[in-house]
Amino acid sequence: MLIPKKAAALAAGFVAVLSLASVAQVPAPAQRSADTLFVSDATIDWIEKSDVAALREGVIEKMELQIGMLAQRDKPIGVLHREIADLTVKKAELMVTNVAAKNKAEAQRDLALAIVATNARLNQRKPGMVSIEEMRKAEAEVKVAEEMKNEAVEKQKLDEADLLLARQALDEHTIKAPFDGIVIERIKGPGESVRANEAVVRLGNLDKLRSWAYIPLEYADRVKEGQIVELQQRLGGTPGEKKRYRGKITFVDPQIQPIAEVAVRVYAEFDNPDHELRPGAKATMTILIGTEGATASPTVGSRAPVGLGR
Known part of the structure; x- marks a missing residue:
């Protein structure tokens, strides 16, 4: 029996729609070339972040630092009545x-x-x-x-x-900063009582941050610690998006994650002396394969990305 041309055309169109829908459900793979791996969904995160606690039970007499102020390692943040x-x-x-x-x-x-x-x-x-x-x-x-x-x-x-x-x-009646950083949040204030090991302020170090992302399993053996990474954070179209930062891969997770079928997580660290990188921001990473041992300059500038399939 011959199938009418109109019915055949409708059936072909229905199959094409199903194919497009199934493709849309699969996450976009990382773009890669022979020497680079481009990852579009990286997250910038803290390396050093801590809820700084009082070592002794007592009542806070004064706080030396406010939110946004810089703290120096081993310098006072606050003092208990002593x-x-x-x-x-x-x-x-x-x-x-x-x-x-x-x-x-x-x-x-x-x-x-x-x-x-x-x-x-x-x-x-x-x-x-x-x-x-x-x-x-x-x-x-x-x-x-x-x-x-x-x-x-x-x-x-x-x-x-x-x-x-x-x-x-x-x-121990003096609450000191465990590392150089910025006061993100003040949890307790003067006149408030604290228990031993209870957090008083939240401190984060912006001088050096890390980013993490998932890469395809097929690249797990090629991406190695020490390889250069170029990072570009996404800031909603602001001029800061054009700036690129160079860092290095510091860890390749040996555990396989159930992300986009199969993937492994990698971490890279970046110097951030001007505090332009922001923890929590999304970013893109370009991993330069085979660059172990090379020196990573802190900032690349606003040149066109490498290995984006242009």
């Missing part, structure tokens, strides 16, 4: 400088040694002048005085350790 900690340090310092017990023990030892020497001389002149019990008692007092001195020395060492602990506790 009056008791100050007094504890002063008490520990007095205990360390107290040498009365040691001096007393040394004096008792010297006295006991003098008595032992006197007893010996008397018995030399006239045997039996000092009884054996008296001589043993004097010798025992020397040993007691020696142990009293040792006890005083050990006590002084313990006092020195207590002083170190007191100073450490006092230092």
Whole structure:
């Protein structure tokens, strides 16, 4: 039986529509050439980001930094009330400088040694002048005085350790930045109580960021740590989109991810001295295959992308 031409045309059109729909459901593959791999869906992320916590329980006395201010490593962010900690340090310092017990023990030892020497001389002149019990008692007092001195020395060492602990506790009343960064969020303020290890501020380092993306499994063995990556962030059509940044691949995830059938995740790091790259922004990455060991200049400029299939 012959199929009418109109029915055949409709059937062909229906098949074409189904084919286009099925193709549209598959994510667009990464563009690649012989020496480059272009990834269109990368995400810029922090490398160093931390909720900085107070090491001690207490009440915040003052905050040195506000949102948007730069923090320096090991410099104060805030301070807890520390009056008791100050007094504890002063008490520990007095205990360390107290040498009365040691001096007393040394004096008792010297006295006991003098008595032992006197007893010996008397018995030399006239045997039996000092009884054996008296001589043993004097010798025992020397040993007691020696142990009293040792006890005083050990006590002084313990006092020195207590002083170190007191100073450490006092230092922990100051909340310090663990790295150079910018204050993203202030979680606690002056007058508020905090528990030990409770976050006070959120700190992020913009000087160096990373991007991550998924690449096809077939490229997992060709993309290696140390290869140069060119990054271009997407900022809604602003002039900053034209600028390109160079970094290096720092990690190729060995685990296969169920993304676009099969893919692996890669990470690249970029210097960001002018803080133009923004964490959370989407970006495109061009991985230059076979560039391990090459030097990556921080910024490429606004030239045309490499390996985009022009």
